[in-house]
Amino acid sequence: MKTKLYTLFFSGLLAFTTLNSCSNDDDNLMIDDDDMMETVDFTGTYAQQDQMGRPGINTVLSGSTAIKNSFNVTIPSEQGAAFQPLFLDQAVALHAAFGATYETNILGLDAPTLTTILANDVLQVAPDAPTTYFDGTNVLTGRNLTDDVIDVSLILLFGGTTGDRFNGQDTDGDGEPDLPILVTDGVSNAGETPMMSFPYLEQPH
Numbered sequence: 433m434k435t436k437l438y439t440l441f442f443s444g445l446l447a448f449t450t451l452n453s454c455s456n457d458d459d460n461l462m463i464d465d466d467d468m469m470e471t472v473d474f475t476g477t478y479a480q481q482d483q484m485g486r487p488g489i490n491t492v493l494s495g496s497t498a499i500k501n502s503f504n505v506t507i508p509s510e511q512g513a514a515f516q517p518l519f520l521d522q523a524v525a526l527h528a529a530f531g532a533t534y535e536t537n538i539l540g541l542d543a544p545t546l547t548t549i550l551a552n553d554v555l556q557v558a559p560d561a562p563t564t565y566f567d568g569t570n571v572l573t574g575r576n577l578t579d580d581v582i583d584v585s586l587i588l589l590f591g592g593t594t595g596d597r598f599n600g601q602d603t604d605g606d607g608e609p610d611l612p613i614l615v616t617d618g619v620s621n622a623g624e625t626p627m628m629s630f631p632y633l634e635q636p637h
Contacts, residue, residue, distance in 0.1 A: 483508075485555035488582045488617075492526075492589065493519040493550065503553070512551045519547040523589065530611060535592035546588060577626040577633060582617045590614040 483504055494500040495518065503515055523543050527534050534543040541549070555575055557563075563574035565581050575581060590598040598614035626632045 483553055485553040486550065486581065486585060488585050489519075489550050489553060492585075493522045493547070495522045495525070508552055508554045511553055512548060514551075516544075516548050516551040519551050520544055523547055526590075530598070535597060537588050537591060538593060538595045539588070541588070550585075578621050578624050580621045582619075583615070586617065587615050 485508070490500055490503050494503055494515075499515070499518055503511065506514060520543055523534060523546070536542050537546060556573075558570075558573035561573040562570050564570050564576045565574075565579035565584070567576075567579075587595050592598075596615055598611050599616075600609040600613040601611045602608060603610040624634060627634070
């Protein structure tokens, strides 16, 4: 069932076109903090240090610290041409490290197509829909703090046609796992209840 939901999610991701982009008209915003409206001044000169439209993609597919750092300061419109070939090489190498080749994923995407999509690190937002990466109905309308986006991304990269290809399988029948678990980070988001004010996330537990 989980694989079917992910298939629906990323099919919608590819087809989703009613997106809202950010503009530079928010130098002064009114923020509702515990029912008190405060003005936050965002004017000034800033230097981009990191970006994470799709968490984990840069971490997994950049083959070196230099590539990671370069990706972090490259604007999304230039990322595809600059990093897709590097991401493709890394995706192929990660599979080869376990004596395997990339297998078309649950969406039917081959390695060049998938890395082309992932190399553009953007987060789409729909202003008139619930904010979620995928909630069973809404697709890519933003990203909620409780969305398990890491597992979704790992399944696309390593799950193959069934979604669970690298899931600790015993391929030679000796009772020991021969493949690593790469389709999940092993961190459950069950029971997480974000707060309504900064820092929003619960204390580590």
